[in-house]
Amino acid sequence: MQARVIAVGVGPGDPELLTLKGARLIREADVVVTPVSDPGKSSIARSIIEGLLDPQRQQLVTQVFPMRRDQSGLEEDWVRSAHEVAGFVQQGKTVAFVTIGDPFLYSTFLYLYHQLQKFHPAIEVEIVSGVSSINTAAALAGLPLGLSDERLAVLPATYEEQKLVQTLEQFDTIVLMKVHRVFGRIRTLLAELGLKEQAVYVKRVGLPGEAVFHDLDQVGEEDLNYLSMVIVKK
Structure with a gap:
């Protein structure tokens, strides 16, 4: 293959949800890069594609992309990762960077892409x-995201509260990402707006511990997970 960078979205967690094209390109790559948020953590993306890797032929690289709301000082890590990946390509190697979900939707890959x-x-x-x-x-969860002229909004749950209220009022379906740290506030807000009964909490889709809660009051502290979201369907 021509030396280049290939960003492969490997889906939410179930290896069977990886596309045929993605699986083929991962197998063919010379270098496979998997991201982690901390040096001591394992890569979810790596676990999804483990069966496709050939350690005897491929170079397997782990890059650290710290995840925190305050991103000051993190650009040095992103630049370092970009230079490392570029170095592989300049050696004539094809690099597959794997990321959970889709590369262009709230993805770790975007930090690398911009650099x-x-x-x-x-x-x-x-x-x-x-x-x-x-x-x-x-x-x-059995919730269609959109039909006909319905309006869909997708945003981080940490969105400014007044703007979040406006979004909840103006859209028909609202997907709130990264809710684990502000779940209590989100649940209270939805109750105040009369939307709590129209919301579901979903965590770890396609991974061990996957669960759907149609009653937000049943969600306990032990159920809060980084890989989670709330879907509101009016």
């Missing part, structure tokens, strides 16, 4: 779309 564009614009970057956890969670 590659900035410092290595000549390097070809191919995007292989993946199944989003939003689609899978909606199917699991």
Whole structure:
């Protein structure tokens, strides 16, 4: 294959939700890069594709992308990762960067992508779309995301509260991502707006511990997980 970077969305967690194209390109790659948020953590993306890897032939690389709301100081990590990936391509190698979900939707890959564009614009970057956890969670919960002229909004749950209220009032279906740290506030807000009974909490779609709560009052502290969302369907 031509040396380049291929961002492969590997879906929400179930290996069977990886696309055929994504699986083929991962197998063919010379280098496979998997992201983690902390050096001591394992990569969920790596666990999904483990059966496709060939450690005897492929170079397997783990890159650290710290996840925190205050992103000051993190750009150095992103630049370092971009230079490392670019170095592989300049050696004539094809690099597959795997990320859960889809590469262009709230993805770790986007931090790398912007730095590659900035410092290595000549390097070809191919995007292989993946199944989003939003689609899978909606199917699991039995909630269609949109029909006819219905309006859909997707946003982080940490969105400014007044703007969040406006979104909840103006849209027909609202997907709130990354709810684990503000779940209590979200539940209270939905109750105040009369929307709590029209909301579901979904966690760890396609992974061990997967669960759907149609009653938000049944969600306990032990159920709060980074890989979670609330879907409100009016």
